Amino acid sequence: MKMVVHLDKNSYPIVLERGVLTHIGDFLDVQRKVALITESGVPEKWVELIRKQLPDGLVLTFPEGEGSKCFTQYENLLKQLIDAHFTRKDAVIALGGGVTGDLAGFVASSYMRGIDFYNLPTTVLSQVDSSVGGKVAIDVGAVKNIVGAFYQPKAVLIDPDVLQTLPQRQINNGLMEALKTGLIQDPELFRLFESDDRCIDAIIEHSIDVKRRVVEQDEKESGLRKCLNFGHTIGHAIEGAYGLNTYLHGECVAMGMLFMIENAALKKQVLTIYEKLHIPPVPDYDVDVLMDFIAHDKKNNAGSVTVVLVKELGSFVLEQWSFDQVRAVLERGPYEE
């Protein structure tokens, strides 16, 4: 199955196909230097599958985890491209999860002011969400994605077969971004979570299709695209407050969404899904610490923040809240009406 993200000269295909990673040469020119940027957690068999299709490939592996989305790793990767004499005609492939796509994409966006970038996501989270849309970034300290760019890939190749080696916690983590998409835009996608035989291919297809349509209408997040941040304002704050490595990103988004669902029956349905997928409960938090992170949110506007609320399944409302309103919600807690 192939979709195209229509963005004028930055348009690109998303290929969702079991086995697509066995023939990447059909989608990109491999007859040049290609940096295959990957993280240590990606099984060797997937790295080798891609490497052997790259006659002049350079495998660059960084330690897995959010901690690698930092200036040190960013600089290391750039230095390795310089040492290997990469030119503007060469390319970067990201093979991994959201961290790899963000880091490798930011490297590609800035090396020589931008070289070709291809995203080959290997986790549920990156397949349903982060590989599409061109957000690339690193963190500074515990502040998530604070330095980055909008830099669209030349193609996204999604192969659900690679998920067979993914630990269950990572699968459930990624599913939270798809659940988010269902809650804000796609009731049918939400229903897939309520059925007992969740079909991952259908979840990916629904999620990516919604994301594609949102990005086409608002590439740089001036309006509509903010809906994709449902759960992220408080989610990112919890992620940061717990040191970026205690909870996974999707788990934090799941926690963050609870504060922003203004429909008791729907919240109950969501909590039932969390229970089935073993999503951790919201931990104890210090309101002042979370507010400090929220003060750095990119959706801030002098003294207020754009929040995404879900009142009815499949739709969202954007509201401009004062910090006092956010504080009140944090003080009320995630499980209260």
Ligand SMILES: O=C(O)C(=O)C[C@@H](O)[C@H](O)[C@H](O)COP(=O)(O)O
């Ligand atoms: O693509 C988007 O736009 C999103 O907001 C998707 C999010 O799920 C994703 O986690 C994104 O990386 C968060 O972006 P940020 O702008 O809040 O850093």
